[in-house]
Amino acid sequence: MLRQLTENDESRDKPQRRDGGTLRRGLPFALAFAVGFLLGKRGDDRSDAGTFERGEGQLSEEASEIRERAMPGEEGESATGESETESADAEGATDQPSSMGSVSGEQVREEEREGEETGAEESEAEQAEEGETEVEGETATEGEVETETAEIDEEVAALSPPTTHGMPMLGLGTYQMDEYDECFESVQRAIRMGYRHLDTAEGYDNEDAVGDAIAESEVDRDDFFVATKISPQNLDYDHVLTNAAESFDRLGVDFVDLLYVHWPTGEYEANDTLEAFAELREEDLIGEIGVSNFTVELLEEAIEVADEPIFANQVEMHPLLPQTELRQFCAQDDVDVELVAYSPIARGDVSDVEELQEVADKHDATPQQVSLAWLREKEVTAIPKATSEDHLRENWLSLDVELDDEDVEKIDSIEERERIVDPDEAPWNQ
Numbered sequence: 001m002l003r004q005l006t007e008n009d010e011s012r013d014k015p016q017r018r019d020g021g022t023l024r025r026g027l028p029f030a031l032a033f034a035v036g037f038l039l040g041k042r043g044d045d046r047s048d049a050g051t052f053e054r055g056e057g058q059l060s061e062e063a064s065e066i067r068e069r070a071m072p073g074e075e076g077e078s079a080t081g082e083s084e085t086e087s088a089d090a091e092g093a094t095d096q097p098s099s100m101g102s103v104s105g106e107q108v109r110e111e112e113r114e115g116e117e118t119g120a121e122e123s124e125a126e127q128a129e130e131g132e133t134e135v136e137g138e139t140a141t142e143g144e145v146e147t148e149t150a151e152i153d154e155e156v157a158a159l160s161p162p163t164t165h166g167m168p169m170l171g172l173g174t175y176q177m178d179e180y181d182e183c184f185e186s187v188q189r190a191i192r193m194g195y196r197h198l199d200t201a202e203g204y205d206n207e208d209a210v211g212d213a214i215a216e217s218e219v220d221r222d223d224f225f226v227a228t229k230i231s232p233q234n235l236d237y238d239h240v241l242t243n244a245a246e247s248f249d250r251l252g253v254d255f256v257d258l259l260y261v262h263w264p265t266g267e268y269e270a271n272d273t274l275e276a277f278a279e280l281r282e283e284d285l286i287g288e289i290g291v292s293n294f295t296v297e298l299l300e301e302a303i304e305v306a307d308e309p310i311f312a313n314q315v316e317m318h319p320l321l322p323q324t325e326l327r328q329f330c331a332q333d334d335v336d337v338e339l340v341a342y343s344p345i346a347r348g349d350v351s352d353v354e355e356l357q358e359v360a361d362k363h364d365a366t367p368q369q370v371s372l373a374w375l376r377e378k379e380v381t382a383i384p385k386a387t388s389e390d391h392l393r394e395n396w397l398s399l400d401v402e403l404d405d406e407d408v409e410k411i412d413s414i415e416e417r418e419r420i421v422d423p424d425e426a427p428w429n430q
């Protein structure tokens with residue numbers, strides 16, 4: 001194991017990506033070829049044609065099933081049930097028609113906004129030329145608003161998250177962005193703001209919207225860090241390969257930076273599942289192998305059996321669930337697994353915590369920003385989900401919040417505990 005982990009360290013520092021510069025729609029030939037090759041190489045009767053014939057419709061049904069059955073925790077079950085209500089609210093709020101129509105709608109709105117801005121600049125210039133001094137109140141207010149927006153934009157543009165082995169330590173979560181338009185627009189907004197690490201999953205039913213937002217952006221594919229996940233019921237060897245190919249197709253990429261085992265449940269079997277993940281990495285189709293919702297014991301087993309390094313474990317983490325044991329385990333030199341925090345602001349619940357509010361007041365920040373800054377202090381990557389411009393911006397500006405030792409101690413001393421994603425079949429409940 002030690003030998004393998006040393007190799008892991010070396011391999012991580014090497015450039016991991018194939019040339020991912022071109023985004024393509026349709027099953028990339030190289031990928032289809034590689035998957036066929038891997039299945040053929042395996043040479044057993046599991047590579048039945050049926051696995052290649054699973055259509056989009058079936059995947060969507062499966063995606064619903066995942067949410068209802070295989071990953072009920074992501075619906076937000078909590079001990080108090082509060083988050084379920086929040087999820088329901090969120091779903092209601094996203095009830096929009098799902099079509100490509102809004103792509104052009106967004107462009108139109110964008111052009112309109114640009115037009116409005118240009119119009120405002122022109123009229124200001126005209127006024128200045130004409131030496132107008134009246135309408136003081138009105139002009140001053142407009143000027144103030146514009147200046148304020150410009151300052152915030154500069155503030156946003158000046159920030160970028162630290163990276164760890166090429167992974168930006170602040171990313172965008174996309175769970176529950178299953179309406180195409182909402183997801184596409186939110187991801188586009190996030191990209192404009194500077195977000196480059198995008199977290200999705202085959203079970204989120206939004207890989208197409210995420211992929212389209214990437215393709216439509218002016219940012220090179222190589223500058224993104226795209227992570228997706230294979231659902232529990234598809235974790236047998238064959239389905240890992242075919243479903244990865246289908247995810248790549250929906251995302252419109254021929255390389256994914258990080259591919260996770262979504263939950264160690266369903267068809268997960270360490271040897272079989274991780275063999276397929278390792279082959280995808282050996283074929284340079286994925287940059288890194290990730291696992292999610294793994295306990296220390298499951299992580300130990302995965303590291304032991306995998307032929308390729310386990311790069312990250314994505315788990316729920318925030319000041320109300322500090323994951324101390326996992327964090328200590330992952331930080332050991334001979335383990336060296338990144339922690340990626342999901343639900344990093346406890347779906348908004350961090351705002352009710354007195355200690356976080358106190359630290360937030362001290363830094364003229366919000367409890368959400370303090371939680372994200374605290375995760376950074378712990379060297380943990382965070383992927384808050386946000387749809388609104390305000391939330392995206394607020395989370396991004398957490399990069400400007402520097403906590404001192406006293407703040408971190410105060411947050412570490414919080415005794416309240418809350419686990420939001422807590423399905424019965426989760427490994428920690430066995």
Ligand SMILES: NC(=O)c1ccc[n+]([C@@H]2O[C@H](COP(=O)([O-])OP(=O)(O)OC[C@H]3O[C@@H](n4cnc5c(N)ncnc54)[C@H](OP(=O)(O)O)[C@@H]3O)[C@@H](O)[C@H]2O)c1
Nearest residue numbers: 173174175342343344345346347368384385386387388391
């Ligand atoms: N691997 C797994 O099993 C697993 C499980 C759960 C989640 N995840 C991943 O982790 C991501 C994040 O976790 P999450 O979605 O569970 O929870 P979260 O990021 O902690 O919270 C998201 C919720 O908080 C709101 N929000 C965002 N920024 C805010 C702010 N600054 N102030 C107030 N409210 C704010 C969002 O609202 P708006 O959308 O309205 O902006 C949304 O309702 C997911 O999207 C997904 O990618 C993975």
